[in-house]
Amino acid sequence: MPSDELVALKTKAEQRNRANRICVCTAASCQSVGADRVHKAFEAEVNKSQREEQVEVRAVGCMGLCSAGPLVRIENDETAVLYRNVTEQDASALAQSIGRAPVERLICPTDVPFFTRQHKIVLANCGQIHPERIEDYVAVGGYEALYRAITEMTPGEVLADVKASGLRGRGGAGYPTGLKWQTVAKSPDPVKYVVCNADEGDPGAFMDRSVLESDPHRVLEGMAIAAYAVGANLGYVYVRAEYPLAISRLRLAIRQAKAANLLGQNVAGTRFEFSVDIRLGAGAFVCGEETALLLSIEGRRGQPRPRPPYPAERGLFGRATLINNVETYANIATIVDRGGASYASIGTERSKGTKVFALAGQVKNTGLIEVPMGISLREIVEDMGGGVPAGGRIKAVQTGGPSGGCIPNEHLDMPVDYDSLQQVGSIMGSGGMIVMDESSNMVEVARYFMEFSMSESCGKCVPCRVGTYQMHQILSRMLSGCAGPGDLSMLEELTRAVGETSLCGLGQSAPNPIKSTLRYYRSEYEEALRKSRPSMPLAEEGVR
Amino acid sequence: MCPQTVRNEAPSDDKRWKIINATMRRNGDDSHALIETLHSVQETFGYLDDVALSYVAKSLRTPLSRVYGVATFYHFFTLKPQGEHSCVVCTGTACHIKGAQALLSAIKGSFGVAPGETTADNKLSVISARCIGSCGLAPAVVIDGNVMGNLSPQTLVARVEREIG
Numbered sequence: 001m002p003s004d005e006l007v008a009l010k011t012k013a014e015q016r017n018r019a020n021r022i023c024v025c026t027a028a029s030c031q032s033v034g035a036d037r038v039h040k041a042f043e044a045e046v047n048k049s050q051r052e053e054q055v056e057v058r059a060v061g062c063m064g065l066c067s068a069g070p071l072v073r074i075e076n077d078e079t080a081v082l083y084r085n086v087t088e089q090d091a092s093a094l095a096q097s098i099g100r101a102p103v104e105r106l107i108c109p110t111d112v113p114f115f116t117r118q119h120k121i122v123l124a125n126c127g128q129i130h131p132e133r134i135e136d137y138v139a140v141g142g143y144e145a146l147y148r149a150i151t152e153m154t155p156g157e158v159l160a161d162v163k164a165s166g167l168r169g170r171g172g173a174g175y176p177t178g179l180k181w182q183t184v185a186k187s188p189d190p191v192k193y194v195v196c197n198a199d200e201g202d203p204g205a206f207m208d209r210s211v212l213e214s215d216p217h218r219v220l221e222g223m224a225i226a227a228y229a230v231g232a233n234l235g236y237v238y239v240r241a242e243y244p245l246a247i248s249r250l251r252l253a254i255r256q257a258k259a260a261n262l263l264g265q266n267v268a269g270t271r272f273e274f275s276v277d278i279r280l281g282a283g284a285f286v287c288g289e290e291t292a293l294l295l296s297i298e299g300r301r302g303q304p305r306p307r308p309p310y311p312a313e314r315g316l317f318g319r320a321t322l323i324n325n326v327e328t329y330a331n332i333a334t335i336v337d338r339g340g341a342s343y344a345s346i347g348t349e350r351s352k353g354t355k356v357f358a359l360a361g362q363v364k365n366t367g368l369i370e371v372p373m374g375i376s377l378r379e380i381v382e383d384m385g386g387g388v389p390a391g392g393r394i395k396a397v398q399t400g401g402p403s404g405g406c407i408p409n410e411h412l413d414m415p416v417d418y419d420s421l422q423q424v425g426s427i428m429g430s431g432g433m434i435v436m437d438e439s440s441n442m443v444e445v446a447r448y449f450m451e452f453s454m455s456e457s458c459g460k461c462v463p464c465r466v467g468t469y470q471m472h473q474i475l476s477r478m479l480s481g482c483a484g485p486g487d488l489s490m491l492e493e494l495t496r497a498v499g500e501t502s503l504c505g506l507g508q509s510a511p512n513p514i515k516s517t518l519r520y521y522r523s524e525y526e527e528a529l530r531k532s533r534p535s536m537p538l539a540e541e542g543v544r
Numbered sequence: 545m546c547p548q549t550v551r552n553e554a555p556s557d558d559k560r561w562k563i564i565n566a567t568m569r570r571n572g573d574d575s576h577a578l579i580e581t582l583h584s585v586q587e588t589f590g591y592l593d594d595v596a597l598s599y600v601a602k603s604l605r606t607p608l609s610r611v612y613g614v615a616t617f618y619h620f621f622t623l624k625p626q627g628e629h630s631c632v633v634c635t636g637t638a639c640h641i642k643g644a645q646a647l648l649s650a651i652k653g654s655f656g657v658a659p660g661e662t663t664a665d666n667k668l669s670v671i672s673a674r675c676i677g678s679c680g681l682a683p684a685v686v687i688d689g690n691v692m693g694n695l696s697p698q699t700l701v702a703r704v705e706r707e708i709g
Binding site for chain 2: 028029031032033066067069200201202203204205206209241242243279280281282283284285296297298299300301302358360361362366367368398401432434436440445448449452456458
């Protein structure tokens with residue numbers, strides 16, 4: 001028996017439904033190349049031809065292929081045609097093509113690997129629904145999993161499903177989600193919190209941003225189900241202040257869900273209560289670390305503290321706290337909907353389900369993709385990404401941002417899963433994937449990441465604060481040709497010391513970019529040393 | 545009935561302090577609201593000055609040292625007034641390998657300002673950002689809130705010149 005709330009919203013969506021839809025991608029990337037103007041042009045066009053009854057102009061979220069933006073999809077219930085690089089001038093021709101032959105010159109083929117190799121769960125609604133309309137989300141089955149969970153399932157059953165799914169944390173570390181939930185559920189603490197980590201700080205990663213901008217209700221539903229499973233009544237989304245569109249859409253989504261009685265007291269007429277509030281980050285990478293993030297929610301400086309106690313035992317305001325990443329929560333509704341076992345059938349032995357990646361750098365097709373775990377890196381960057389634009393050779397693929405490493409071309413055939421990536425010296429990370437061609441100097445790449453970690457180090461523990469600075473100094477000396485003969489061994493010594501003795505994940509993983517480039521591109525370091533004359537002055541780094 | 549909290553007098557009769565007060569009230573006038581309140585001040589006044597920091601400290605009954613600590617810990621907060629126009633150059637990984645440094649050099653060459661600086665005529669502030677999440681458009685820049693992608697140094701300089709008139 002569906003709830004009255006959901007039925008009412010579905011009816012609302014149906015009333016708005018038209019035979020034809022012009023879906024314009026209005027995610028941040030397409031917006032920056034003029035999607036808003038394109039959207040307005042289509043509205044004017046439909047208005048002018050007085051076809052509002054037959055054609056809906058819908059602003060949707062990310063369609064994925066950012067490099068071909070603005071993207072527009074013209075669809076009816078049978079067919080859909082995707083158009084690329086659409087301008088305002090094209091609106092008239094495209095609007096008139098409805099019911100006739102499509103406009104060939106603008107067609108973006110969708111039978112190519114970029115689209116066909118994807119398996120969409122988290123991104124299922126991205127680019128389909130209007131992110132600012134809750135009824136659109138409900139019309140495609142949204143909030144049904146939540147309703148089913150709180151009316152037909154016990155918290156234990158929800159937990160069992162999540163455990164059976166094999167889902168692992170999508171923030172990067174890959175801790176089994178079910179285990180984390182279980183720890184919080186078992187805690188006798190009378191007050192518990194559910195926190196969503198949307199502090200996507202890795203440079204080169206924009207998955208969480210796209211999900212929040214394109215399908216915010218999916219994240220809220222996941223959080224609400226989590227709250228039911230662990231026994232929490234209050235949740236926070238900690239989101240970067242640098243993502244204004246994501247923030248405003250999330251705010252709107254929370255208001256709509258409250259108004260529709262899907263958040264707040266007596267959710268959908270049951271005794272379950274769950275409210276969500278937003279907390280803004282303020283530009284500190286270290287706040288992606290969970291203990292730092294919780295302190296930041298409390299209005300303090302985000303400086304990590306030693307664990308244990310883990311947040312699951314003592315977290316926000318000293319209470320038991322469940323903290324997961326955006327993408328992790330975005331998987332939950334589907335897991336409850338289809339059952340844990342069905343989700344576990346996707347992926348590899350130890351990495352289940354799908355993963356969203358932000359593909360960028362020296363690659364033809366940049367954008368957002370969701371692929372089943374176990375796909376090979378080469379398939380992603382060469383088949384889906386289309387390789388290096390001018391036909392060059394891929395030198396390396398960087399995953400995991402400043403905490404990850406560079407994977408050289410000869411290892412691209414390995415499957416993408418948590419364990420394989422770790423074996424080759426990188427990490428899954430939150431999903432940034434940067435392709436580099438032969439023009440990249442790996443010592444320079446290492447320095448870039450070290451500069452990042454150095455200035456983002458919170459300063460609390462010495463190995464990270466001092467070590468990242470010293471490593472950065474050595475790399476700078478190598479690049480400006482004034483390194484000494486002992487510098488390489490000192491660098492290796494430091495990578496070990498900082499990695500093993502730092503307090504939190506930031507410091508522990510900061511040496512990874514150096515470690516992985518030393519492992520695969522040692523000759524570039526040696527080359528830099530050979531060219532070095534200790535008498536050379538330390539060159540100024542480029543303006544920053 | 546809860547007793548009404550006695551609010552400290554605002555530093556001036558500028559009406560904008562009401563926005564700040566509303567933010568603090570919404571968050572229970574508690575020290576937990578510190579970051580939210582600083583966001584509100586920066587959004588309203590453009591930056592955080594000593595007057596605002598002391599007022600927030602007093603109102604939230606939080607030591608000024610802690611307020612200052614938080615304001616300087618987070619990169620997003622600025623204690624200096626910004627120029628009329630802002631140009632945020634993304635230096636995320638994708639932008640870095642696609643030439644963000646060249647964009648910054650071009651800006652420095654044409655306008656004489658490096659990240660974190662404002663031109664002498666107060667027209668333009670240049671800021672470097674960690675990653676604005678528009679990696680698909682690298683290298684990307686945000687001029688007065690509008691994201692622009694795939695920029696060459698020449699187009700960027702021309703664009704900024706047009707903006708600042």
